[in-house]
Amino acid sequence: MTMYLCGPTVYNYVHIGNARGPVVFDVLARLLRRHYPQLVYARNITDVDDKINAAAQQQGVPIGTITERFAQAYRDDMAGLGVAPPDIEPHATTHIGPIITMIESLLDSGHAYAAEGHVLFDVGSFPAYGELSGRDTGELIAGSRVEVAPYKRSPGDFVLWKPSTPDLPGWDSPWGIGRPGWHIECSAMSAAHLGDTIDIHAGGVDLLFPHHENEIAQSTCAHGGKVFARWWMHNGMLTFDGRKMSKSLGNVLLVHELLKLHPAEALRLRLLSGHYRQPLDWSDGAIAQAVSTLDGWYRALRDLADVELPAGDLPVPERVEAALCDDLNTPQALAELSVLADAARQSGTAAAKAALLGGGALLGLLQQNAEAWFKRGESSVDAAHVEDLLQQRQAARAARDFKRADAIRDELAAMNIAIEDGTQGTRWSVQKS
RNA sequence: GGCCUGGUGGCAGAGUGGUCAUGCAGCGGCCUGCAAAGCCGCGUACGCCGGUUCGAUUCCGACCUAGGCCUCCA
Known part of the structure; x- marks a missing residue:
């Protein structure tokens, strides 16, 4: 069982919207590991990109300074939210070889062409292009928002490799000094670690088109038509003030900052309180509700502080697991947790306490000492x-x-x-x- | 303009063709010196208009409305 999640481009701190996928798919990974202990979960780091270059130039430092700093900040933020590290965290810059090999194979098979130092994917060569996102190439071109460049055969064609100037990071390649396009990185990294066909490919819906569509095109064509991903899972966007939280809109709340202001588990609970595919609104009121909910659960646990847990692993309550097995219905799982908290309060037994903790653990919640929860700050x-x-x-x-x-x-x-x-x-x- | 999702009680948010979501907040009661917590109980929820059906919040259609994607984006 293999799973790949598109990770961050590390040139800045991530915002809470960026954390939704990692948190949601962290729960999925926890669930999958119970059934497929051999799960390999990869979440990449994009460490070469125009925005990284811009940040590095602005600060007068090598891109590595920027990327290492924010890759670590990302790991710290995710750890703060209780996200377990993935099994593999591939970096784009350490996969330039596989990327070039993949591009060469696409050129050899006629799915790509080189022009003016660029290598582009020929969208017309892949009839299935657009199937995942449900759009047809004709319309796409009519949409005219794609970049029209003289070296493109068709406006929908996208870059696999682009030339670098001496002042920008670049790698030697058959097409001159350059750097990879964003889309090919994920294709090459997933193939390098998870093989030609992966089981689950996850990411935000905003990546559905063009990123994931392009990944499918590249990988399928480079691997002789083999299925690229068996299942696609796209998490909905986090909204704030009624609009998608995004750097370009500027309505972002950094995880880094939120972790200073609120208990981490409240942030995590909020991110899990809606179905992953639906949009979710972020607000102070919502965080307060999450805190109150956790207060109630921790209160139940605090009252049972002296009750010794049964030996061995915590049990995973059937109803919590069943909820998650039903298309990762985390709101339902959370509702079951409330029922378990009631049971723990009323029965006061070790088994009930273990069930509550076990259910919480599957969701990455109730991971701290109850007394500590109330004495935070x-x-x-x-x-x-x-x-x-x-x-x-x-x-x-x-x-x-x-x-x-x-x-x-x-x-x-x-x-x-x-x-x-x-x-x-x-x-x-x-x-x- | 094209392609998608949604619109559930004060708030958050699941779900279902016909007796329950759940949580937060609120109200009443028990408990308490009083509170808090806990316990018990309460609130005529499913955008609008048609259709299908014995019966629709749940299926179908139109409409209104919100958001997302079509460009970097989790």
């Missing part, structure tokens, strides 16, 4: 002072001086501390998303 709070106030309040209550006790509670509330009196004493937590 504690560094900004003087815990000793809080404990001292609670002691005073306890004394006041014992003396039935409720006015004083309530005044202390108000004081704590002003410090963003919420308290709960329970049979095991008074608990406190930091009220901050």
Whole structure:
């Protein structure tokens, strides 16, 4: 079983919309690994690109400085969101050889042509072009938004290799010093690591055309007509202010920044709270709801802190798995998690606790200590002072001086501390998303 | 203009041809010194108009509306 996800072009921090695919397909990978332990999951890094070049030139540094920095930032952001690293993280610049080989094969088979230092894919040579995205080439050309260049035979033809000037990164090739086109990178990298035919190819819907269409054309033609990807999965876009969150629109929220402001699991929960194929709207209110939901689950777990888990691996609740097996229905899986939380609260058994944790684990949620969840942001709070106030309040209550006790509670509330009196004493937590 | 998706209760968001989504918020009750948490209960939800059907939120058609792709984009 093989899976390929189109990864980031690393010239800047990624925004939360960019994280939806990695998070959603991380859940898919977790699910698949249960059934196909030999799953090989590849997520590439595009580390050569015009935008990277622009950023490097602007800052006067080699592209490697930019790409290494932001590739690491990307790994950090994904780790922050609880995304497990893929099995393979191929970089475009370390696959120039395979890319050139693939282009040569396309030239040899008549699916590509060289012109003015460029090599272009001849869309007309691949009748199935447009099938995935449901468009026909005639219309495409009529659309006229494709770049018309004198060296193109047909406006829909796309670049496999383009020439580089001395001030830009380039690699030696049969067509001169140049660099690969974006589309061929994914074709070459997936073939290099996952073979001619991959099982699942994932990515955002915005890549459906032309990127994935082009990948199909290149790979199919380079591999003698073999199927490129058996299944395609496209995640819907994240919207913000009612519009697609995108760098070009400028309405982005960086993962890097959001992780400083909100609990990571709330961000992850939000990304999983809609079906992956549907659009999902991002808002502060939505994050607050996610935090409240997690509060409830963690509260159930905190009450069971002393209940020892059964030995061995956590169980995966059948209903959670069934939901995910049904076209990765994460909202349904989340609903099942709420049911499990109820069961844990009401039964208080080790089995119920394990089920809740096991279901959460499959979704990459409930991965932290319950007490830690409620005490997050504690560094900004003087815990000793809080404990001292609670002691005073306890004394006041014992003396039935409720006015004083309530005044202390108000004081704590002003410090963003919420308290709960329970049979095991008074608990406190930091009220901050 | 072409090609796609959607429009579900205050909010988020699944799903289904005919008794339940689920969560968040709200309301009432129990509990509590009072709260909080928890528990119990509540709210005439499926864009609009036709059609098919014994019956449609669910199928079909038109319309309105939102968004995406057609250019870099997760």
